[in-house]
């Protein structure tokens with residue numbers, strides 16, 4: 001299916017208080033709350049990717065913004081979801097299936113706990129879409145064909161067992177994806193995949209807009225406007 005013009009999708013990682021955040025992946029709870037309030041004040045509603053893509057296909061995605069959270073940090077369950085529920089917003093969380101209940105061992109930044117299986121089941125029950133971020137958070141272009149297939153197929157099977165529901169979405173670790181990985185994700189049966197800044201936006205390489213702690217109303221507005229301009233230039 002043609003995905004152009006691509007809908008607006010925001011990319012978050014962690015929502016928590018922080019002292020140091022070298023990779024700029026953390027948004028404070030107060031900032032996150034204000035960003036959600038800003039969306040609502042503009043008549044926008046946060047949605048998970050499956051809902052957003054279904055609405056997009058039906059020509060009903062106006063007013064919807066995709067909200068995505070990579071890595072599956074424990075603070076997604078304790079900080080982000082309570083705020084999302086208050087706003088009536090949906091979201092998709094991309095979980096690293098082989099690291100559930102541990103911490104972000106792939107990262108050289110501060111250690112952050114990841115959701116437990118119980119927390120993942122709880123957020124799924126609250127209406128959050130649970131999707132895959134691979135098994136071990138490896139850069140997929142560096143894998144051989146066997147490892148690539150395992151990263152894609154085993155992560156999905158593990159998450160489907162956990163939430164007892166189909167898992168249809170994938171997000172590329174580090175946003176690393178060449179044509180080989182995009183094709184492998186499609187061949188593994190995923191319905192869509194989130195990238196960061198793909199050269200060729202497609203259903204299995206969806207562009208996303210990074211949102212960080214420095215994004216107050218002015219910067220957030222700029223990002224939304226920039227997306228709209230890019231979108232129009234592609235039509």
Ligand SMILES: [Zn+2]
Nearest residue numbers: 070071173174
């Ligand atoms: Zn990640």
